[in-house]
Amino acid sequence: MSKPVKILLKLLLVALGLFAVTFTVYILNLDMKLTAAIEPFLQKHYDTIERNRHL
Amino acid sequence: MRDLKHLIFFEDLLQEANNRLIQQAQQEGDVCVAYVCENTPEPLLNLPGTFSTRLRAPRTGSMEIGTYYLTSFLCEYTRALLERAVEGGYNFADCIITPDGCSMMNRCVENMELLKALGAGKDKFFFEYMEIPMKSDDNGLNLYKLQCTNHILNPLRDNYGIDVSDAAIRRAVAEHNRVCELIRAIGDFRKEEKPRITGYEFHVITLATYVAPKRMLIPLLEETLEELKTREPDPVNPFRARVMVVGSEVDDIDFIKLVENSGAFVCADRFCYGSLPGRDPIVLNDEEDALTQICRAYMERGQCPRYMNTAKMDARRTYVNAMAKEYGADGIIYEQMKFCDPWAYEKMLGSHILREEFGYPVLAVDRPYAIASSGQMRTRVQAFVESIEIKTIQRGGNNG
Amino acid sequence: MAKEIGADRLGDLYIDGGKVRRRREWRGLADTMYDYSRWLGIMATLGKFVMKPRNVKAMFRYRWMANYLAVPMMVDRHTQGLRGEYLRICHEEQDLVIKDVAKLLDSLFRGDRRIGNDTEFSKKVVLVDENEMTAVMMGFPTLKCLSRETPSTYVSVLLNQHAAEHYIDVAQEFGLAGDVCPMPEAEAGVSIDDDAPVLGACAIQCNTTCDGSLLGNGVISRRLEKEDGIPVFQLAAPLRHREDDVQEYAAQEIRNAIAFIEKHTGVKWDWKAYFECARRVNYATRCRQEWLEMNRTPWPQVFGSNLALYTETNYMAICGKVPEFERADRRITKLARQAYEKRKMAAKEYRHRAIVWGVQSHFYMDFLVWLLNCWGIVPLTDMLSMVSTRELKEEDTPENRETAIYDMAWLTENMIMRNRTHGGYRVLLDELWEFTQQFNADMVILWEHMSCKALTGMHGMFEDRARDLGIHLVWVDHDLFDPRIISRQGVRDQINNYMRTVMREEPLDPSLEVLHDEESW
Numbered sequence: 001m002s003k004p005v006k007i008l009l010k011l012l013l014v015a016l017g018l019f020a021v022t023f024t025v026y027i028l029n030l031d032m033k034l035t036a037a038i039e040p041f042l043q044k045h046y047d048t049i050e051r052n053r054h055l
Numbered sequence: 056m057r058d059l060k061h062l063i064f065f066e067d068l069l070q071e072a073n074n075r076l077i078q079q080a081q082q083e084g085d086v087c088v089a090y091v092c093e094n095t096p097e098p099l100l101n102l103p104g105t106f107s108t109r110l111r112a113p114r115t116g117s118m119e120i121g122t123y124y125l126t127s128f129l130c131e132y133t134r135a136l137l138e139r140a141v142e143g144g145y146n147f148a149d150c151i152i153t154p155d156g157c158s159m160m161n162r163c164v165e166n167m168e169l170l171k172a173l174g175a176g177k178d179k180f181f182f183e184y185m186e187i188p189m190k191s192d193d194n195g196l197n198l199y200k201l202q203c204t205n206h207i208l209n210p211l212r213d214n215y216g217i218d219v220s221d222a223a224i225r226r227a228v229a230e231h232n233r234v235c236e237l238i239r240a241i242g243d244f245r246k247e248e249k250p251r252i253t254g255y256e257f258h259v260i261t262l263a264t265y266v267a268p269k270r271m272l273i274p275l276l277e278e279t280l281e282e283l284k285t286r287e288p289d290p291v292n293p294f295r296a297r298v299m300v301v302g303s304e305v306d307d308i309d310f311i312k313l314v315e316n317s318g319a320f321v322c323a324d325r326f327c328y329g330s331l332p333g334r335d336p337i338v339l340n341d342e343e344d345a346l347t348q349i350c351r352a353y354m355e356r357g358q359c360p361r362y363m364n365t366a367k368m369d370a371r372r373t374y375v376n377a378m379a380k381e382y383g384a385d386g387i388i389y390e391q392m393k394f395c396d397p398w399a400y401e402k403m404l405g406s407h408i409l410r411e412e413f414g415y416p417v418l419a420v421d422r423p424y425a426i427a428s429s430g431q432m433r434t435r436v437q438a439f440v441e442s443i444e445i446k447t448i449q450r451g452g453n454n455g
Numbered sequence: 456m457a458k459e460i461g462a463d464r465l466g467d468l469y470i471d472g473g474k475v476r477r478r479r480e481w482r483g484l485a486d487t488m489y490d491y492s493r494w495l496g497i498m499a500t501l502g503k504f505v506m507k508p509r510n511v512k513a514m515f516r517y518r519w520m521a522n523y524l525a526v527p528m529m530v531d532r533h534t535q536g537l538r539g540e541y542l543r544i545c546h547e548e549q550d551l552v553i554k555d556v557a558k559l560l561d562s563l564f565r566g567d568r569r570i571g572n573d574t575e576f577s578k579k580v581v582l583v584d585e586n587e588m589t590a591v592m593m594g595f596p597t598l599k600c601l602s603r604e605t606p607s608t609y610v611s612v613l614l615n616q617h618a619a620e621h622y623i624d625v626a627q628e629f630g631l632a633g634d635v636c637p638m639p640e641a642e643a644g645v646s647i648d649d650d651a652p653v654l655g656a657c658a659i660q661c662n663t664t665c666d667g668s669l670l671g672n673g674v675i676s677r678r679l680e681k682e683d684g685i686p687v688f689q690l691a692a693p694l695r696h697r698e699d700d701v702q703e704y705a706a707q708e709i710r711n712a713i714a715f716i717e718k719h720t721g722v723k724w725d726w727k728a729y730f731e732c733a734r735r736v737n738y739a740t741r742c743r744q745e746w747l748e749m750n751r752t753p754w755p756q757v758f759g760s761n762l763a764l765y766t767e768t769n770y771m772a773i774c775g776k777v778p779e780f781e782r783a784d785r786r787i788t789k790l791a792r793q794a795y796e797k798r799k800m801a802a803k804e805y806r807h808r809a810i811v812w813g814v815q816s817h818f819y820m821d822f823l824v825w826l827l828n829c830w831g832i833v834p835l836t837d838m839l840s841m842v843s844t845r846e847l848k849e850e851d852t853p854e855n856r857e858t859a860i861y862d863m864a865w866l867t868e869n870m871i872m873r874n875r876t877h878g879g880y881r882v883l884l885d886e887l888w889e890f891t892q893q894f895n896a897d898m899v900i901l902w903e904h905m906s907c908k909a910l911t912g913m914h915g916m917f918e919d920r921a922r923d924l925g926i927h928l929v930w931v932d933h934d935l936f937d938p939r940i941i942s943r944q945g946v947r948d949q950i951n952n953y954m955r956t957v958m959r960e961e962p963l964d965p966s967l968e969v970l971h972d973e974e975s976w
Contacts, residue, residue: 026491031498032475032531035524036976039474046518051649055407055629055674124915128634128905133912155694158666158877162912165880169916184879186701189662189669189691194711198693198704205700363662363669363689365680391632396908399632400643400670404677406630419630 065263073147076267089148093327094187098227099207106268111306112139130394131424133163140172154187179214190364199350224345232336237276245322249288254321258311294320296443299379301325302390303398310426317436323382332356360401372408386416386443393421461803466966493546509571513564522611522618525976532821536828540794541801548765566654582658585609588870589774590863591712594729608641615976616818619936636906637936639671646675657719661690663870688715694877696868705864732775733847742784750835756791759823759834766840806831812838813902816933819943829967835894843869876909898927929953
């Protein structure tokens with residue numbers, strides 16, 4: 001197999017791998033499940049911020 | 056104190072929207088102009104041949120029809136007015152003029168129009184809706200003049216042949232000012248340490264000037280003023296604190312009565328249907344037309360929260376402070392009708408500013424249209440009075 | 456999992472009591488790949504945003520930024536059940552809006568004294584309200600017209616139904632009555648809570664939409680002017696906007712606002728830029744008119760939140776200033792024509808044609824696509840999309856420059872929603888029945904935003920007229936930004952009850968009838 005073909009094959013494999021990962025994240029909604037898990041920690045953090053609260 | 060001679064007469068005028076003086080004036084051929092908002096310049100509704108009445112709904116019981124049309128989310132004032140209108144209680148009016156001031160008031164009158172609740176059998180009857188300025192500036196003044204011309208003066212002239220000339224307007228202002236001078240003079244007695252007139256009595260008298268033809272009230276006001284000059288105050292002051300009431304419309308005399316029965320003398324009245332600034336005279340010069348001067352006066356002195364430019368917003372609070380000082384108020388009651396949007400915000404900000412920046416004890420309350428004998432309100436005012444007393448004692452203690 | 460519309464039980468995607476969905480929809484290979492590719496694009500937009508450290512800093516400073524974790528889910532909610540051209544139209548709109556909001560946020564944080572503190576940039580910033588037509592900025596191409604309220608409350612609630620609750624509570628803690636409209640209430644709450652970016656050469660506030668906006672602005676301007684030192688101009692838009700005798704007042708307000716901006720930024724008004732924007736506004740108007748024309752036929756194409764949300768953004772916030780929106784208008788129109796020629800439908804069955812009137816429940820904008828998927832009710836148009844159709848002058852001539860002032864005033868007065876809730880009963884009440892006829896609708900879904908007194912004040916008249924005309928009028932009560940008052944299921948139940956008891960129908964997709972999404976974004 002020539003070098004360019006090998007490179008192309010490697011790129012294709014990487015692309016397929018990326019597709020598999022990202023598509024899995026997409027279809028199983030893993031991105032939103034992750035951010036939903038993060039949100040409560042953020043809310044706790046906001047409660048600790050000193051604010052200049054007034055009318 | 057000895058009863059004021061004409062108080063019962065004034066109270067009687069407030070029992071019905073179509074009071075005896077309105078009936079008398081109409082029999083004499085005057086046109087009755089109904090209105091609902093302090094932003095409608097009163098002198099223009101009281102030209103020779105017309106008189107104004109600011110609509111109230113005294114002794115309102117059920118508001119079911121008003122609530123059906125407007126829902127329970129709108130303030131009770133508007134629902135009560137609509138209820139009374141549908142019952143035919145305002146059929147005496149010859150026209151109604153309203154600004155598109157607050158949405159609720161606008162919808163109330165629109166419902167009256169759509170339901171044909173006013174003007175039955177009166178082929179000259181008209182509804183007019185005005186735009187009013189939201190800022191006190193030159194542009195606002197130009198708008199006000201144009202709106203008053205198009206929606207007050209021209210319809211009165213075209214439908215009822217009313218003289219709307221500058222001279223006629225000036226005559227109306229003169230009459231308006233006479234009433235204002237008398238109300239001011241009567242109100243000044245509230246400044247005394249042992250006042251010769253209660254806040255309740257003053258409210259009744261002031262309210263009467265909004266709902267009955269002014270020319271018929273002037274002699275009675277003059278007599279009342281004379282009477283007050285020699286009236287002896289109670290030897291022991293029955294009140295424990297002096298308060299200024301600030302806020303949205305109060306046409307329910309029971310509210311002021313309740314506040315005073317709870318120990319707080321209402322020394323100043325900065326609310327719609329009150330005397331501040333509603334009974335400030337309008338001083339006219341000869342250099343400018345009367346209409347412009349009236350509009351300018353209303354725009355500049357208007358205390359309605361819908362005036363939104365910063366200078367006006369700040370001025371509302373400094374005005375309260377100025378009046379509280381002038382009338383010797385120990386504390387301020389900020390009140391709003393329940394579901395009133397403009398005064399909900401103004402009450403929040405005003406009570407905060409008057410407390411934090413001007414140092415007054417402030418009570419912020421919301422109330423129904425007709426307070427009756429609300430135990431809750433009584434308790435709150437009583438507690439407020441006690442807190443004022445405690446603060447006064449503490450201040451005295453600190454001063455040694 | 457199916458390509459065919461209506462083959463899926465969309466309710467099965469929900470997790471009872473969960474914040475997010477079980478998985479994304481399978482829409483057949485082509486549409487799923489398309490949706491996936493657009494999701495990648497959204498991820499790229501978000502990734503680009505968080506690559507800037509100042510944006511991350513802002514994420515940790517502003518409570519409302521947490522809602523932006525839910526951006527992809529917002530798109531999922533609005534594309535639910537869609538295929539083909541409808542899916543593509545939705546993505547054209549939503550993805551562009553996401554990019555635009557990302558730019559807005561980036562700009563805000565760049566100039567924010569607490570975050571980027573780019574003072575030179577801040578000198579070119581003019582703050583505007585969320586509820587304000589930005590027509591007055593059409594001739595200032597070198598200035599940045601930024602709204603703090605749009606990302607902090609308006610968009611936040613679109614993303615997360617609970618987003619505004621904290622700020623509503625703050626405002627009420629400080630004494631604001633609970634019955635006022637939660638939109639200005641939340642905006643005031645953001646200001647009180649010290650949770651708004653601080654930047655700008657000046658600010659233009661407007662009394663639109665309503666009394667609440669006018670008054671809430673007072674709370675905000677107090678802080679802006681007295682504490683932050685940012686001068687504020689209050690732009691008055693007359694309420695009786697259909698009357699001739701208010702137009703001069705409105706026009707003078709525009710002249711005064713422009714003069715104010717020129718004074719505080721040192722930048723002069725650019726007529727060439729203005730007329731370019733006017734041309735785009737006109738193009739957007741023509742596109743919208745064409746979509747509405749199609750919606751009058753049995754084959755509506757751009758409807759529901761595809762119409763409503765996009766119109767709100769394009770008409771009000773963009774107002775011709777962003778060329779990308781013109782390109783989007785073109786692509787959406789092309790897709791719509793394509794689908795229309797093939798007589799395509801967005802649901803397996805259209806049982807009812809509805810006009811959606813009143814003020815939307817902002818925490819549940821995807822209700823419109825739920826109506827379609829669950830009950831086959833097509834929301835042909837809504838009150839917020841029935842905005843001005845006036846064509847602005849496009850050619851730069853001395854006469855047209857004078858007319859342009861009146862055009863801008865007209866647009867400002869005819870801000871979305873308020874062009875109907877204010878201006879007399881004719882625009883709110885009478886015209887609804889005219890539209891019902893024009894669109895051949897057999898049903899009106901009337902959003903009753905309980906705190907909107909301008910709207911609820913016509914409740915009885917709506918009832919009376921619907922009865923006289925024999926139109927099915929379905930009330931849907933809500934409190935705009937606060938799902939604690941009436942939840943999403945509470946909103947759905949009002950439709951469910953009507954459809955079952957009055958119309959005696961069964962849902963197209965029974966799995967959507969009851970959803971336990973109280974905790975959901």
